[in-house]
Amino acid sequence: MNEEREVSQEMQNAFVDGQLDAADWTALVERMGSDEALRRRVCELRTLKDMTRSAYACVHPRRAAAAANRWGWTRVAGVALVFALAGWLGHGSLQRAPAVAELHGVAADRILVHVASSRGEVVDSALQEVEDYLRAARAAGREVQVEIVANNAGMDILRADTSAYARRLERLRAAYPNLTYVACNQTADRLRDRGVVVSLLPGVHVAPTALDEIVKRMQQGWVYIRA
Amino acid sequence: MKGLFGVSAQYRDQVEALREPLYRLAYSWCHDAGLADDLVQETLLRALDRGAQLNDAQRLKAWLCAILANCLKDHFRRARPLEPLDEDMPAHGATPEAASASSQLAARVRAEIERLPLGQRQAVTLVDLEGFSYAEVGEILEVPIGTVMSRLCRAREALRERLMEFATAQNNKIRSIR
Numbered sequence: 001m002n003e004e005r006e007v008s009q010e011m012q013n014a015f016v017d018g019q020l021d022a023a024d025w026t027a028l029v030e031r032m033g034s035d036e037a038l039r040r041r042v043c044e045l046r047t048l049k050d051m052t053r054s055a056y057a058c059v060h061p062r063r064a065a066a067a068a069n070r071w072g073w074t075r076v077a078g079v080a081l082v083f084a085l086a087g088w089l090g091h092g093s094l095q096r097a098p099a100v101a102e103l104h105g106v107a108a109d110r111i112l113v114h115v116a117s118s119r120g121e122v123v124d125s126a127l128q129e130v131e132d133y134l135r136a137a138r139a140a141g142r143e144v145q146v147e148i149v150a151n152n153a154g155m156d157i158l159r160a161d162t163s164a165y166a167r168r169l170e171r172l173r174a175a176y177p178n179l180t181y182v183a184c185n186q187t188a189d190r191l192r193d194r195g196v197v198v199s200l201l202p203g204v205h206v207a208p209t210a211l212d213e214i215v216k217r218m219q220q221g222w223v224y225i226r227a
Numbered sequence: 228m229k230g231l232f233g234v235s236a237q238y239r240d241q242v243e244a245l246r247e248p249l250y251r252l253a254y255s256w257c258h259d260a261g262l263a264d265d266l267v268q269e270t271l272l273r274a275l276d277r278g279a280q281l282n283d284a285q286r287l288k289a290w291l292c293a294i295l296a297n298c299l300k301d302h303f304r305r306a307r308p309l310e311p312l313d314e315d316m317p318a319h320g321a322t323p324e325a326a327s328a329s330s331q332l333a334a335r336v337r338a339e340i341e342r343l344p345l346g347q348r349q350a351v352t353l354v355d356l357e358g359f360s361y362a363e364v365g366e367i368l369e370v371p372i373g374t375v376m377s378r379l380c381r382a383r384e385a386l387r388e389r390l391m392e393f394a395t396a397q398n399n400k401i402r403s404i405r
Contacts, residue, residue, distance in 0.1 A: 009380045017354055017379075019361050048386050052355040055336035061250045061264065114272070152265065153305070186268060190261045211268045214275065226276050 007031060007038055016045045108223040109137075109144045114214060115154035115227045120164075123157055126227035127168060134176045144178060147217065151184030151210035154227075155191070158183045160199040173203060184210035245288055248357055249295060255352040256299055258341045266302065270295045289359065293367040296349060303345075332393070339389045347382035350375050 007028060014020050015028050032039045111133065113126055130146055137144040156162040157169070158181055173179055181201070186209045188198045200206070207213035218224055249270060253263035273294050340348055349368055353359045361379075365372045 009384065010376045013376065013379050013383060014361070017361070044387055044391055045383060048383055048390065049355050051332065051336050051390065052340065052351060052386075055333040055340070056251050056255050056352075056356055058333070059251045059254050060247065061267070116269070116272070152269065186264055190265060193261050209268055211271055214272065224275065226272075 012041055016049055110222040112147045112217045112222045113225050113227055115150045116152045118153040118156040122227050147180045147182055149182045149210050149213050151187045155183055155187045158200055158204045160201050166201055182207050182213050256349055266298045269298045289363050289367055296368055335393055339386055343382050347378045350378040351382040
């Protein structure tokens with residue numbers, strides 16, 4: 001570091017963030033000994049850093065459900081790690097949740113299909129695959145269960161006022177009693193926060209969060225598929 | 228899978244400990260409690276879906292933060308598809324005037340951070356709240372390290388201009404009360 005040159009703001013920030021190498025750190029400390037303005041600037045940066053940290057120290061997840069469901073989330077951690085560690089440990093069969101287009105090849109008898117999008121091609125594909133799977137299982141005499149879990153934009157398909165799939169979903173449910181629909185209450189709360197009156201299609205169940213439902217089912221041995 | 232649950236038990240505390248930082252980061256980026264809840268949920272759901280992408284368990288936190296950053300990006304794309312993303316995008320929500328009325332330093336700091344463009348807000352919170360290195364922030368936000376440094380500089384310069392005087396006045400007030 002050249003003593004004659006002004007210490008750049010980038011260097012000052014890197015100093016307070018502990019990002020300088022030993023030589024630059026030493027040079028800057030020496031420079032501060034004779035440069036009061038630099039000392040003041042560094043002091044201000046440290047103060048700002050502390051203020052930022054303090055400003056968010058009291059921020060915690062707001063929902064009581066989230067706090068009460070600590071163990072539920074711990075299970076998520078476990079399941080997330082099942083997939084994360086699967087990659088890490090090299091267990092190919094667990095490396096990725098299968099896509100909905102691969103549903104026909106899934107041998108499991110309990111399937112959870114997660115729909116987080118309301119895009120037509122996504123929903124159409126998911127419903128078609130589910131119907132094909134249920135039909136094939138019935139023809140083969142297999143007892144299977146399928147659950148469609150919706151959150152975020154995907155919730156639209158389960159809402160009475162927004163669903164473009166109400167008839168199709170009702171027809172499927174009537175034809176296959178082993179098919180259930182589950183809506184995410186966290187998404188519903190977000191809609192209510194915005195003043196939306198949330199009215200779900202008949203027969204739709206509600207889970208505290210989509211994540212809770214997915215974790216619960218995976219722990220019960222269901223296969224998770226993201227549409 | 229049962230065996231992996233057994234193996235993962237030693238990591239459960241580690242991941243459980245990440246839930247709060249993830250939420251705090253999400254909140255510091257969007258300043259909307261409900262949206263922060265959704266972003267954290269979506270982050271964990273994507274983690275389920277993309278577990279194979281994590282090659283180093285030591286990088287779990289940075290990996291989840293990168294997913295969180297992408298979740299926020301996707302949220303803004305959905306909400307405002309025609310507007311440019313990245314660092315020029317200001318936050319929505321509370322004004323600093325509203326926050327200063329509360330006369331609380333923390334609220335004022337949060338309001339000023341909320342005023343920062345998204346890229347600057349993310350850089351400063353990843354470094355200050357979570358202690359990530361510049362290189363890690365670059366990986367999380369998918370930008371060069373030089374961009375991280377310039378965003379940090381601009382963020383802190385803006386915060387310094389807006390907050391130092393206020394902080395000094397607050398400290399003087401506290402001293403006079405004592």
